[in-house]
Amino acid sequence: MNKMTMAAAVICTALLATTATAKEHPGKASLEKSGYKGPESCEECHPGTAHAFLDTVHWKHASKVTNVEGLDPKKEYGMKNRVYVMCNGNDIVNNLKEIPKSPETGKTKFSGCNSCHPGNHLSDVGSVGAEAEKAIDCLVCHSTDYDFRQRKAFKDEQGRVVMGQDRSTKAALAVGKPTVKSCMVCHEAAGGGVIIKRGFSFTKETDVHAAKGMVCVDCHTAKNHKIPTGLDPNNWANDGLLLSCADASCHGAKPHKDADLNRHAAKVACQTCHIPRTGGAFAKDFTVWEQGSDKFYEPTTLKKEANETVPVYAWYNGTVRNTPHFIGPKGSKKDGKSKITPFKIFQGKAFYEKKSGALLSMDFAPPMANGDTRAGVESAARTLGMKNPAAVAKNAVPGWQTIYFGSNHLVTKTKALNCANCHAPNGVLNLKELGYSDKEILKLTSPEIYLKQLVEKQKEEW
Template sequence: MSKFRVTMTVLGLALAATTAWGAGVHPGKESIEKSGYKGPETCEECHPGSAKGFLDTVHWKHASKVTNVEGLNPKEEYGMKNRIYVMCNGNDIVNNLKEIPKSPVTGKSKFSGCNTCHPGNHLSDVGSTGAAAEAAVDCLVCHSTDYDFRQRKPFKNEKGEVVMGQDRSVKAALAIGKPTVKNCMVCHEAAGGGVIVKRGFTFTKETDAHAAKGLVCVDCHKAKNHKMPTGHDPNNWANDGVFVSCSDASCHGVKPHKDADLNRHCAKIACQTCHITRTGGAFAKDFTVWEQTPDKFYEPTTLKKEANETTPVYAWYNGTVKNAPHFIGPKGSKKDGKSKITPFKIFQGKAYYNKRTGELLSMDFAQPMSNGDTRAGVLSAAKTLGLKNPEKIAKEAVPGWQTIYFGSNHLVTKTKALYCANCHAPNGVLNFKDLGYTDKEILKLTSPELFMEKLAQKQKEDW
């Protein structure tokens, strides 16, 4: 076929796709019904190069170069592929998807791994490239509105390799559409070891004003070439180099209110501070003591609350992150001209530290999940990571706590947003002393004089 005919064919498919999408129907139905769905190969009939491009995204690599976190090598990539921190205390290297040792009680085993949400088949794993990796991409897990998530479970193939299943049925392929909340939240709501653990939010019309308006995740997180815009969460290091903010012109802009007084606040107060008044999820984990579950396996001791049950903590944040063995959180100050008062969910985790270096140690979950032996998990991880004298490291490892500040960016409310008296009062939600204000400034900031006339007038209008 000539280059001209190939070009015209692709152009024709693209035009057909545009027309069909405009009518709310994805093109290619007849072709899929006739030939079946063959994975990315089928998708690329209309979207050539998409699979290869996807391999360069955070969703596939679980890592990227990071420029706003202290102590990192700017030439290397960081993310769940290789990070060690106490929400997970492991990563894709140490806790790759595998079959754990059999339970000494039941004689049964199970599959476990940090990368079970990786959108591939596991044979072509995190960060892999090439034709096999491209063919392994699970396009439908994000793009099918009728995906059977029960098929996304690990199993052993005929070669004894651990494989992550996919739904590549014609039924799923015929239900292509814009990613739904479920497509996103199947992974993002269950991150960190269970539902509403890591992020501590649900995205429903009852819990989020955006969801109540009918918005879905990708209405704000609008990807281009599968590069996903994110916010600046102190704990969320890996990124695709594109970011989203409430103040973007395509969202609410820098002057989102009709009230000029409220708009002035936007210079020093993050939108989330007033409009995300609650959070939830795990607030403490102990990786040094694992509890036996009803199935006779073990899980780290975890304390958590439901969405909307926890009050955020407020701190100045300029987008840069302090990164220390016992603390990961926002950097910023009242005086730097870049920071805003921002809400955070605080999480504290207990794990093992290297006695000699003071660095946080990773843990291989296979051993403690089977029999509760946490130091055996530290030993296995130390061997996997090539640490010198792993037996000594595991034996002498010192338990300790790490505090992490998670960005509070969902559970948006309009009707229950903070207003003048919620903050500007002696018993208000903001601790002005901790935020760096002087006694004289605090006296002024906590006086009704600031808002008395305005709220009195509003009170008359409401009555």
């Protein structure tokens, strides 16, 4: 081997060693020596992080909400206390617990809306103080070797319900950037099962970002564990950080080479063209639960797989109309702020208070065990301190609520809508409902405005 070849080999070896070292999370020696002791170990290098995490939506499951009508701006709202028909319970009334035994099998199980809360349940949603800081499950998001078999509820020697955690040194030594699995373990299964609530699957086959090897936090990049999110009529709680495709760090305000397409971006949301399909549940009935093969009950649900549901389109300016029977976008063609945006329509049936017309929440434990939905309403009313819970449940009346879910994932480039998909007379946009006059519609649906462009594209494809 000559000197040049030997030098090259040495340099190559050094570079490989540097790469390996760069990927290794600091603190390995300390962990191997002392073992992993929970957040205490993390705080050796990240002091103050546990305390700061207690002020995030992932811990509080609530925040102040400024864009939804009818809410108290001084109070916090979210999964902790919301009542709506996708999840008719919340962390308060449907807190993690052991449900009653099935009268058919004698078996029970643990269930609760806060099952995904990154604590140990003894320090629950929104808790503060030293014990809460110690309870944080750092590794459930940050370890690529987390044993999810350990993350299950159990009763301790005092009979308290505890959420287990994998605090092994092995898991701690695999700390790194949260993966897609880290997020989707909770977010894909939210609302009662896989692809129920959000209706998307983040894989290379279903999303162009995943196909490029991106993970959730490449877009939802946290700042001090606060996660930026987009505006969705159904997604209320937030960390105060707004995420948009048009951010300078992403695609910018002029993402296309074609000036005509960039002009559309002023009035048409990116998702309108690039997310032509969605999926998930489109109807649920919380007044009637169906028995599964395990003899437990679940709300009657209709759902579609990812990319099966055609969205509806509406003007959206980021503010939300909120009533007991409707949650959806506010906006108009004339307000100067709105964009045409795609939504999945979800309709849910639940119980309403007879006198006030208010939507009632439900404790899922009773109906999950035996199908008695009014018992679930009574239990929730009792937890909330309502007067005469039995009467509330007995007199409750069924009703429907419609919710518009934002379409923000399942992004495609190759199957994006083209000019004719929107501008043809039988296009996907209902221009009349969007507020266009007959004269405007006649102009917007004429081939004159897109024929030349599509002919050129057709030649390229042929």
